[in-house]
Amino acid sequence: MNAVYDPHAFAPFAVTVDLAVLTVRGGALHVLLIRRGQEPYAGAWALPGGFILPRESAETAARRELAEETGLAPELVEALHLEQLRTYSEPDRDPRMRVVSVAFTALVPDLPEPAATGGGDADRARWVPVDEAVGLAFDHAVILADARSRVGSKLEYTCLATAFCPPEFTLGELQAVYETVWGTALDRPNFRRKVLATPGFVEAVPGAARLTGGRGKPAALYRPGPATALHPPLLRPTEGHQR
Amino acid sequence: MNAVYDPHAFAPFAVTVDLAVLTVRGGALHVLLIRRGQEPYAGAWALPGGFILPRESAETAARRELAEETGLAPELVEALHLEQLRTYSEPDRDPRMRVVSVAFTALVPDLPEPAATGGGDADRARWVPVDEAVGLAFDHAVILADARSRVGSKLEYTCLATAFCPPEFTLGELQAVYETVWGTALDRPNFRRKVLATPGFVEAVPGAARLTGGRGKPAALYRPGPATALHPPLLRPTEGHQR
């Protein structure tokens, strides 16, 4: 920041955003992918994204791109959890030119429709289970892997899991988020106690209940609470903490 | 990433790196600041940083700038802990032009000399206690605050604290890092047990000992161990986890 600001002293880089939009559906973590229409990587799947406009911040650009690609209502896009992941700046990450990309992670609930049919172009955007998302364009496989690992960690010490749930959810659904992202089974009674013992994690919706699996006792409904941090954390079991 | 790559389709942004170089000295967290020589913010203190060169990644640029500003030996700069913090992209963060900056946090041990006299220009670079670093140029106060909070959190669940220590250190010095960054006192016996009970956090240096405060029993020396994560975490006390 102490260099001379000669307009020719710096190389003009293109700056883009890339989005790892994640959701939990049917017991598997899914990511929103777009099929590329042109070279390079024509026909390959890629993360949605695009250029930052001259008067936009990266976050504004990310929300705009998300709205364009998914066709979600603007107020929904405004509300959902969007978080800066990392910036990818390897000189050759795009074969044509110098592109620096600010990557974001977005967490959305399981959207009712296959969604993501950005503008009726039904074959262009798809939810793909993250384990089947291979052969991605550019360095998007790295971005996706970083997003997965970040989300996994954040579930441990933040209240982020509710971002994967609809506005009202059962504790069973919340537990399923943890189990899906971590790939481990959790003890239901203990999970329940832990969540309810954390002030501000969830708030009970008075009197409401929902039949979840068709059978079984109706479950009480909860809303996300005001808390964001999780003290003490909810650590995933049997994961490298032998001591 | 699915837009057309017309060279005129994107606005050419300048891309820079900014560095929050932190150290612990004399019981206070310090940050490395540079006094600006030109407008805007001439005479104000700022975080070190500069433009990314055409064939550099952001991390490479950060290490190069760090070496230039601090005058540290290249192999030291190569080894120290450098971590991407966040990218700052508000359109008006630089009054002259569009500058997107990738911020990094660097953790260094208390350097023997006042250091940071980049090229003998003794008044240009200085270690400043973070609490006295006010009136910074651009949005650097925000970057510094983000770096502080990130480092504070990372001490809880990673082995990062050793990055603030010299290659060999005592447990008292390690504890001082925690106490300085968190601003809280820790119980020495319990801290000691916690650290030693975490496999790979530190390794004893056989037979070595050092007089720390001049007086008192010589303390055993330790090296950073191979572990990076801290399971279970070392939570700061009395900090919002009443339940």
Place this chain on the structure above:
DNA sequence: CCAAAAGTGTTGACAATACACCCATGA
């Protein structure tokens, strides 16, 4: 009545705290 899902209770192992105490060194 059975299966399935929600929710409660209880117990034992283990971890964290608080604090008393001992050790080695310099002045």
Place this chain on the structure above:
DNA sequence: TCATGGGTGTATTGTCAACACTTTTGG
């Protein structure tokens, strides 16, 4: 021998994982 910092021991307290058990629904 006293102050200072390093290091050990221990009792109490709390937390968490495991699992048995009850409740409420649909078939």
